[in-house]
Structures are given as structure tokens and as C-alpha cells.
Amino acid sequence: MDFELPEELRILKATLRRFVDNELIPIERETTDGEKIKPHYLERFERRARELGIWQLDVPTEYGGGGMSTLARAVVWEELSRTIAIPARGEGITGPSARGILYSLQGEMKEKYLLPLLRGEKKACFAQTEPDAGSDPGSMRTTAVRDGDHYLINGVKRFITGAGDADFMQLMVATDRTKGSRGGISCFIVDMDAPGVKLGACYETMMGDKPWEIVLENVRVPASHRVGAEGEGMRFGQQWLNIGRVKHGARALGVAERCIEMATSYAKQRSTFGRPLAERQAVQRRARTPTSPNITPTKWRSKPPTSACRSTVVSHSPPIFRSKRCGGSSAATASPKARAR
Numbered sequence: 001m002d003f004e005l006p007e008e009l010r011i012l013k014a015t016l017r018r019f020v021d022n023e024l025i026p027i028e029r030e031t032t033d034g035e036k037i038k039p040h041y042l043e044r045f046e047r048r049a050r051e052l053g054i055w056q057l058d059v060p061t062e063y064g065g066g067g068m069s070t071l072a073r074a075v076v077w078e079e080l081s082r083t084i085a086i087p088a089r090g091e092g093i094t095g096p097s098a099r100g101i102l103y104s105l106q107g108e109m110k111e112k113y114l115l116p117l118l119r120g121e122k123k124a125c126f127a128q129t130e131p132d133a134g135s136d137p138g139s140m141r142t143t144a145v146r147d148g149d150h151y152l153i154n155g156v157k158r159f160i161t162g163a164g165d166a167d168f169m170q171l172m173v174a175t176d177r178t179k180g181s182r183g184g185i186s187c188f189i190v191d192m193d194a195p196g197v198k199l200g201a202c203y204e205t206m207m208g209d210k211p212w213e214i215v216l217e218n219v220r221v222p223a224s225h226r227v228g229a230e231g232e233g234m235r236f237g238q239q240w241l242n243i244g245r246v247k248h249g250a251r252a253l254g255v256a257e258r259c260i261e262m263a264t265s266y267a268k269q270r271s272t273f274g275r276p277l278a279e280r281q282a283v284q285r286r287a288r289t290p291t292s293p294n295i296t297p298t299k300w301r302s303k304p305p306t307s308a309c310r311s312t313v314v315s316h317s318p319p320i321f322r323s324k325r326c327g328g329s330s331a332a333t334a335s336p337k338a339r340a341r
Contacts, residue, residue: 009075012053016079019052028085035087035208045086045093056095056118058243060103063118070243074250081254082261088251089161089209096120100239101170101187104227113168113189125166126240127157127214134159137172137237138180142216144173144188151175151188151226153219156200163199163212166192170240171216172233185233189225196220 005013024031024045031041049055054076059065068076076094086092102114102124116122133140142155153173163169168191176184190197200213227236263286267278277283 005071005075009072012072013075013079015052016054016076017082019048020079020082023048024083024085028083031085032087035089035210037085037087037093041085042093046095049093049095054094056097058097059095059118065097065118070246073243074246077247077250078254078257081251082258087209088207098124099126099170099243101126101227101236104236105189109189109224122167123162123165125160125162125169127160127163127169128172128237128241129159130156131158136181137185137234138182140172140174140185141177142171142173143177144175144186144221146175146223147220149223150220151223153188153190153196153216153221155216157214157216159203159211160214161209161211163192163214164202164210168192169214170227170236172237175230175233179231181234183231183234185237186230187227187233187236188221189227190216190219190221194219194221 027041031037031045037045046055054066054068056065057068057076058073059067061067080086080092081088096118098114098117102117105114113122113124117124128137128140130140130142140155142153142157144151144153153171155173157171160169168189171188171190172185173188174184175186178184196217196219198215198217200215202210202212204210227233264278267283268276270277
């Protein structure tokens with residue numbers, strides 16, 4: 001299996017690396033106000049996103065977007081996450097986007113919700129998590145009961161990102177609790193200003209994100225606002241969550257790369273007792289990847305282990321950070337005392 005990026009994505013990655021290093025990192029401590037990018041910086045960054053070809057990268061081409069593949073998007077998310085100039089959660093600099101749920105809308109619903117969202121005229125949030133149903137959506141207690149041409153919805157959603165600014169939510173509810181996640185969950189489009197919808201607590205998080213609690217009390221929603229058939233909500237929810245998992249994984253990789261870069265740079269500059277930290281074995285060991293010294297994060301591929309040196313370090317570490325002690329004894333040939341240690 002070949003883990004090398006295609007040439008066009010290597011070019012994109014290098015271009016974004018220069019953009020982040022030269023234009024974002026130097027000003028990264030002054031671009032945000034809380035969880036949002038300051039307006040004048042946002043306008044500037046969005047203009048550059050258009051020039052770099054990453055504007056609306058995950059919007060299909062038939063809607064005027066970039067239509068990038070999942071791998072291409074992962075490359076973009078990874079590189080942009082190497083800086084704190086852009087918030088870790090919420091809106092970024094690549095423009096309005098929508099997930100698979102909204103692309104399922106037809107007719108009037110499409111005109112009312114999807115298209116205004118893509119034009120930047122409306123904002124949406126995804127509401128699934130509950131106090132007692134996080135990773136187990138089948139246990140959710142928010143219910144939708146059919147009442148003629150409407151559904152009556154009651155329940156509480158928690159940790160909902162973007163709820164404070166959203167015009168509508170993509171709401172996951174239980175229409176048959178006996179079936180759980182196997183046909184018992186449905187998806188609805190619900191306006192945030194609908195009678196009975198209230199914002200509850202706003203939570204502070206370590207990521208700078210401020211998710212909300214949403215309380216729903218006897219909210220009447222037209223049956224026409226149900227997405228798909230009754231019981232298909234789990235399928236729509238996974239469409240949203242699966243690409244989100246890729247996105248957060250790519251972001252985490254970008255953060256980790258930057259941390260390694262900063263750590264190695266500092267270790268080369270800082271000296272104690274007449275020697276740089278980078279020349280000390282204890283620091284060199286910490287520069288290795290947590291799981292395997294043979295994994296190269298920046299190239300997304302694994303390299304064959306070498307028998308010449310037991311202290312192999314990730315290939316992007318500076319030369320001064322690489323151990324010069326090679327050819328040591330293996331555990332199999334070491335003395336009993338050495339093995340005991």
C-alpha cells in the first residue's frame with residue numbers, strides 16, 4: 001500500500017505550509033477575540049483562502065464549491081492547524097459549508113435552508129449529544145411524537161457547538177425509543193427561534209470552544225421538516241460525524257507537528273551546563289513519537305526500521321536531535337544484569 005500523497009496534494013501541502021509559516025504564525029497571538037477571528041483578519045484570511053484555492057473546499061462543485069476529496073481536505077485541515085491564528089473549533093477561513101444532511105433537502109426546504117447557508121446568509125448547528133447520551137445516541141431521551149401534520153418535540157441537548165449563533169439546527173431525536181439507534185432515531189430541521197426552543201447553559205472548554213445546552217419544550221415542528229424517512233436519523237447523523245472525525249484527526253496531527261517543531265527548536269537554542277538540551281539523551285528520547293520511532297507524521301507513511309541505530313528518531317527532527325549512539329546491544333544479547341535494569 002502506497003501512503004505517499006499524490007503530486008497535486010504535495011504541492012498543495014507545501015503551498016499551505018508557506019502560507020501558515022509566513023502569514024499566520026507571525027501574527028497568531030493577535031488574530032482572535034475569544035473563540036472568533038477578528039473581522040479585519042477574517043476578511044484578509046478569507047481573501048487568501050480564495051487565492052489559494054481552498055475556499056468552500058468541502059462544498060460540491062455543483063453548488064460552486066471546491067469539491068475536494070476527503071484526503072485533500074485532511075491535508076488542508078492539518079496544515080491550517082499548525083497555528084493558533086485560526087480557532088480550533090467553529091468557523092475557519094474557508095467559507096460556509098454544509099454536511100451531507102442538508103444536501104438531502106429538496107424543493108422549498110433546500111431553498112430555505114441549504115442555499116442560504118452556502119451563501120453565508122444563515123448558520124446552522126448539529127444537535128445530537130445529550131446529558132445521558134454522548135457516544136451512545138440510541139439512549140437519547142429527546143423525543144418527537146407525531147401529532148397530525150406535526151411532531152411535538154421535548155428534551156435537552158448539551159455541548160452543541162455553534163448553537164448561540166445558529167439560525168437553525170439539524171436535530172436528532174428519538175421517534176421510537178424501543179428501537180434505539182437501529183431505526184428509532186429521526187432527523188429534523190428546526191429553527192432556533194421556534195416557540196419552545198431555548199438556549200440554556202454555555203460551557204467553557206479547554207479548546208476555546210463554547211458549546212451550548214438547548215432546551216426543547218413542546219416544540220411543534222412540521223412533518224415536512226423531517227429529513228428522510230422516520231427512523232433514518234442515525235444514517236444522517238453518521239454522515240455528519242464521520243467526516244468530523246477525520247477533520248479532528250487531521251487537526252490533531254497538525255497541532256502535534258507544530259509542538260514537535262517548537263520543542264526541537266527550543267532544545268537547540270537552550271543550553272544548560274555548557275551543552276544544548278538537544279544533545280542530552282533524555283531530551284532526545286522525548287522527541288520520538290509516542291507509539292513508534294519509525295512513524296513519520298509529516299509524510300503520513302511508515303519507514304522500515306534500521307538495524308544500525310536503536311535510537312531512531314522521526315525523520316523530520318533536526319540532525320542535532322538525532323542520537324549518535326548506534327549499534328548498542330539488543331535485549332536478547334545483553335547481560336542478565338542489563339536485562340534486569
